[in-house]
Amino acid sequence: MNKIVPVVQMDDIEIGFPGVKALDRVSFRLFQGEVHALMGENGAGKSTLIKALTGVYSIDAGTIVVLGESKRFSTPAESQAAGISTVYQEVNLCPNLSVEENILLGREPRRRGSIDWRGVRARGKEVLAQLHLEHVDPGSLLSEHSIAIQQLIAIARSVEVNAKVLILDEPTSSLDAGEVAQLFDVIRELRDRGVAILFVSHFLEQVYEISDRMTVLRNGCLVGEFMTRDLSRISLISKMMGKEMDVLAELDQAPVRIKSTSNASVVPFIETEGLGRKGSVSKVNLSIYPGEVVGLAGLLGAGRTEIARLLFGADKSDQGSIKIKGKPQKLRSPRSAIDANIGFCSEDRKEEGLIGDLTVRDNLVLAMQASKGWARRIPRRVQDQLVDEFITTLDIRPANPDALIRNLSGGNQQKVLLARWLVTNPELLILDEPTRGIDIGAKTQIQKLVAKLASKGMAVLFVSSEIDEVLRVSDRVAVIKDREMVAEVINDDISEHDVMAVIAGGPE
Amino acid sequence: MKSLLKNRLTWPLVALLALLALNQVFRADFLALRMQDGHLYGSLIDILRNGAPTVLIALGMTLVVATRGIDLSVGAIVAIAGAISCSYIASSSDPSSLATAGTAAAIAVVAGLALGVWNGFLVSVIGVQPIIATLVLMTAGRGVAQLVTGGQIVSVSNDHYKSIGAGYAFTLPISILITAAVFVLAAVLTRRTALGTLIEAVGINPVASRLAGIRARNIIWIVYVFSALCAAIAGLMISSNVTAADANNAGLYIEMDAILAVVIGGTSLAGGRYSLVGTVIGAFIIQTLTTTVYTLGIPPEVTLVFKALVVLSVCLLQAPAARNALRRFRPAPKLPAKEKVAI
8 A cells, every 4th residue: 555645634733613622733644545434422523624624614723735735625615626525424415306416416517518418327327336326217316215325326426526535424324234335345446446535433343344544533632543453442432432441341232221120011102003104114013111112123224214203193104003001093293292292303313303503402492392382482491491401411512502503513413302302201202213423422321311211111112223222222122124013022132133033034 | 893793683784874874974964853843853763664664564574584485465465454444444434533543454454464364374284385375465465455446546534544654652653663563572472482483493494393393384374474464554554654545556566675674684585593683674774775865866767776786785795605705804713603693
């Protein structure tokens, strides 16, 4: 590998936001033909560093040198022109345009001044083929595809530019194992072609699988740069968290669930029979008891989110029935589910959770306020009390109720959304991918919180694509396959392998 | 100083003050107020009074815009409200009594509310796009007003009715007092209750709002009814001021002025955070411009161009690109401004 001069060299970068120093004299090097992982907890400054490199934020101090030239980016376009291409955590494409238009947006081949649509089609197909996405119709609308495919198309867009530097910010958070493998093939291919790749992910295993070198940040400061093969997982985590190793050694392993006391005689809080929706999922027979965590496991796209949405009335069911506390009930809208004391955190924080331009306070009390109606405003004093309480117990940072929620890091946004439902005291809380894109510290915090809530009598439906996480928190696991519920397993120290076997086995 | 530069009310306010100062330079007695027969007179009072209908309508428009909507029908509602009240007075057996004037106003306001319910129904229940839904009434409304007046300009002579738009109370024009009252009502209605926050939530992210359990339908319905109410009151003011209902010309293009006032005031047409104070400032900028044209003796043929230039410069000052350029001019932090909530 050619490691004489770094493709990107950032020195003593400083960026400050009102009240926060997001980056404090951070240096960073990226070499040609390497996969470099940027590691750190949420709020450590990873996103900020990336945004400095991509021209979204301009830097207060420090220097950026790209391909030997000193640069000062003030717009993303300038960074792109310098050969830096980025795929962000949340897909930033146009859902109402076709796949090929998204891939080539702004760079369409032209003929005599107008767009050469045949050329667009040909080029689109070519790029999709490079990513082994031949089955995707380049003329179809982007919005028709799953988040996973959209993510790959976002990467296709970067491949199309022939970027010198490719930044992947949480590219795998929406992908299943097969898609991750496919992505990694592409990453390796690009690396071998000499592209410098900056890879950000919370999946440790993936980082170890794909990266050659890593830079670790903590609280806006540089911890160090390491060769991946020289740094053990445990020491990496301790560097990210700044905590002692022995505490950590057990942290990620231990089941957090608290064995619920036997409640066989109790009526389930919610019970579904043959629940389904045309074109979505079917044959869902699920019951969740108070004080119990039920996990939904299954491959990406198996129908987990769809089931969660049916139980919250976000989509209307057209098959089967729902009983709540033994009484038949129709859940026609989120409103009616909320009135039945159900809360729901969507997997899509940005589009379906956050009200970005409102403050942490407004977001936190929103569901409670909505159920009281507009006329009965929650008094400011009560709001402040609730917000302070949850900022403390959930460790929301920055601890400023007046901060706009869009300025918080992903993990902290997720905590605010959780708090939004916790203040309403739901009897059933549906969590769809509550730990996606969140660092280990916050992840463990949320898992422990779920266990604690259940021990206090709340029923929880826990949806996650990480089977080990589902097993860590759930009392029972419902297995979804091909848009049907195929099995229900009591979590009696079963292993990840057992669940995989159920998913792999045919439906009886 | 930095936060002052970032506050979205700063530039509209600066523009308004600059316009007023310009007038003062050209006419030394411009800012002077004088008392005559217990009434306040002066150019400032004229601006307030003449701007009252625009301010009223713009207040309603602000809330509609905050939900990602728009209400094009306000001009038509102005015409209908005026037509109904004047026709009622003209055809009543006692056309000059207080009771007649009161009933006429009440009927017109109720009619306005009904039209707002219609708009709100189309948008929130049927799901028609706001610009189309209100275009229906914008087009049909003037026809309705003409039907009510029988195609004539209906003149009335009722001193009580006339006082709505031209009368005085507590030394001030009644129209100013009514407008102030509606402003306070709107401010209290939105900020003392949770309506304001919920309107903003629905405007910023409708999907997330639905999943948080907000009954967006009711919220949206309320804003269209409020907008129509404001338009109906403005219709009373306009017809009362000239003591006649002109179905064709009353409130013509006032929806454009109102939308402009909302935008100048810093509320984005994309919905979300809004500022009622900003809207009021915006409406007064538009009204002051009209006055300025007279003060400066600008020839009528360049009047519209002059207005356009001023509006353009205010909008430019608010545009992020122009702000960034300004900021580069005076180095300051680079994060998007944390915008203050104002009523």
